[in-house]
Amino acid sequence: MVSMPAADEYRKLSFWHETVPGTLEPGDPLPGDLDADVAIAGAGYTGLWTAYYLSHADPGLKIAVCERDIAGFGASGRNGGWCSALFPASLGKLERMSGRDAAIAMYRAMQATVDEVGRVAAAEGIDCHWAKGGTVQLARSATQMERARDEVAEARSFGFGEEDLRLLSAGEARGLAGASGVLGGTFTPHCAAIHPSRLARGLADAVRRRGVSLFERTPVLRLAPGRLVTGTGTVRARYVIRATEGYTPVLRGEQRTLAPVYSLMIATAPLPEEAWAEIGLAGRPTFSDLRHLIIYGQRTADGRLAFGGRGAPYHLGSAVRPSFDRVPAVFNALRRTLAELFPVLGDVKVTHGWGGPLGVPRDWCASAGLEGSTGLGWAGGYVGDGVATTNLAGRTLADLITGTDSEITRLPWVGHRSPRWEPEPLRWLGANAGLQAMSWADRAEARTGRPSRAAQVVGRFLGS
Numbered sequence: 001m002v003s004m005p006a007a008d009e010y011r012k013l014s015f016w017h018e019t020v021p022g023t024l025e026p027g028d029p030l031p032g033d034l035d036a037d038v039a040i041a042g043a044g045y046t047g048l049w050t051a052y053y054l055s056h057a058d059p060g061l062k063i064a065v066c067e068r069d070i071a072g073f074g075a076s077g078r079n080g081g082w083c084s085a086l087f088p089a090s091l092g093k094l095e096r097m098s099g100r101d102a103a104i105a106m107y108r109a110m111q112a113t114v115d116e117v118g119r120v121a122a123a124e125g126i127d128c129h130w131a132k133g134g135t136v137q138l139a140r141s142a143t144q145m146e147r148a149r150d151e152v153a154e155a156r157s158f159g160f161g162e163e164d165l166r167l168l169s170a171g172e173a174r175g176l177a178g179a180s181g182v183l184g185g186t187f188t189p190h191c192a193a194i195h196p197s198r199l200a201r202g203l204a205d206a207v208r209r210r211g212v213s214l215f216e217r218t219p220v221l222r223l224a225p226g227r228l229v230t231g232t233g234t235v236r237a238r239y240v241i242r243a244t245e246g247y248t249p250v251l252r253g254e255q256r257t258l259a260p261v262y263s264l265m266i267a268t269a270p271l272p273e274e275a276w277a278e279i280g281l282a283g284r285p286t287f288s289d290l291r292h293l294i295i296y297g298q299r300t301a302d303g304r305l306a307f308g309g310r311g312a313p314y315h316l317g318s319a320v321r322p323s324f325d326r327v328p329a330v331f332n333a334l335r336r337t338l339a340e341l342f343p344v345l346g347d348v349k350v351t352h353g354w355g356g357p358l359g360v361p362r363d364w365c366a367s368a369g370l371e372g373s374t375g376l377g378w379a380g381g382y383v384g385d386g387v388a389t390t391n392l393a394g395r396t397l398a399d400l401i402t403g404t405d406s407e408i409t410r411l412p413w414v415g416h417r418s419p420r421w422e423p424e425p426l427r428w429l430g431a432n433a434g435l436q437a438m439s440w441a442d443r444a445e446a447r448t449g450r451p452s453r454a455a456q457v458v459g460r461f462l463g464s
């Protein structure tokens with residue numbers, strides 16, 4: 001029997017869990033066997049959005065969501081709060097997979113999805129601290145500037161204009177985010193900064209209000225056609241949906257479907273007005289730079305910097321453990337990077353550090369789908385771009401389940417099957433070599449000012 005944390009333990013999961021209103025006391029577990037129309041494993045954004053749109057499409061449907069801990073326990077409650085139009089596969093890669101029009105349609109659908117999240121949050125009275133201030137990506141070396149130009153050129157070649165992504169001069173970039181060493185950058189308006197846990201918990205309340213049965217503290221052991229099996233009972237349903245993202249390898253038969261890769265974050269104490277005068281981020285645009293090993297940040301509604309990055313190792317056997325959420329060396333590296341970006345921070349106090357697993361598919365391309373013959377469905381593999389993408393997944397699964405013919409069900413990620421990851425220890429070697437290569441590439445570029453050869457390895461790892 002696995003012991004489950006109490007509400008005050010869930011508060012400690014992240015800055016967002018600590019500051020989300022309402023109780024984190026888990027709801028009742030599944031009490032025994034149950035008949036439903038749709039059974040969903042996992043109450044992160046994917047499971048909750050799917051339940052939400054299904055309950056709208058057909059209020060008569062019996063929907064049961066089984067969550068191992070509490071709604072919003074996973075990445076959905078702990079992320080960087082970028083509700084962005086980013087999709088893990090590039091336009092070029094989608095074009096190679098499914099053609100030019102499909103690639104463009106995917107990116108346009110992602111842009112519309114950002115606004116759809118904002119629309120539902122407002123309609124459901126979810127105060128998720130929504131601020132659609134866009135994203136500024138800083139270029140802090142000649143190589144990063146070159147990458148910024150390449151990104152804009154790729155966007156233009158697919159018909160995306162200045163209103164979607166534009167190149168920034170050094171002055172413009174610094175005007176948005178007053179970081180050190182800025183040579184320029186890019187700006188896209190298609191992103192909102194949010195408080196992620198407020199969205200997750202608010203969505204859970206919204207689906208409960210709509211009659212969805214949400215069982216917490218209910219670990220799912222296995223998914224099979226017509227059956228979602230837990231320790232306390234089986235939900236029998238025509239449709240069974242996997243929405244477990246980075247935790248998927250714990251499900252029987254899913255060991256090699258997605259690799260859990262950790263992203264870690266820190267939050268500073270609220271900053272004084274003088275610091276904000278220098279840092280900027282007025283309108284709360286999210287920010288990053290163009291290094292390989294991704295960093296991301298936002299100015300929170302209560303005046304802190306919440307800042308994260310990859311770099312924590314992948315763990316052998318796709319292991320996911322609470323201790324992996326906190327790696328002091330990564331927190332220190334994030335602290336150093338943040339101070340280097342914004343020297344005005346000086347020795348400002350870092351009050352929180354946390355992390356969580358992302359789901360990474362072997363080809364780095366997210367997917368959503370439903371097998372007509374078995375009724376088994378899934379969505380995931382968002383890498384680090386799931387806040388908005390999960391909403392598109394939820395609408396797509398709802399359309400597929402209700403047999404609604406819509407444009408979003410024809411998008412190229414629908415029904416896409418990523419290859420399975422290699423067996424261990426190859427998976428461990430490959431995933432960590434990729435992460436290491438990104439880190440080397442960044443260090444080599446910072447030293448030499450030229451694109452590094454490790455960057456080519458990174459490109460291969462990303463399949464871009």
Ligand SMILES: Cc1cc2nc3c(=O)[nH]c(=O)nc-3n(C[C@H](O)[C@H](O)[C@H](O)COP(=O)(O)OP(=O)(O)OC[C@H]3O[C@@H](n4cnc5c(N)ncnc54)[C@H](O)[C@@H]3O)c2cc1C
Nearest residue numbers: 042044045046068074075076079080082220245385386387
């Ligand atoms: C630190 C961090 C920062 C990130 N920043 C961003 C960002 O700024 N922007 C962005 O777009 N994306 C970001 N992401 C990614 C984004 O948060 C995820 O892609 C998204 O939340 C995935 O939602 P999900 O519902 O599919 O998965 P999750 O939120 O992980 O939900 C899966 C749920 O399944 C439950 N579960 C697991 N195993 C079982 C089981 N056996 N039985 C029942 N339930 C189970 C878990 O408890 C969890 O609640 C970040 C992720 C992390 C970790």
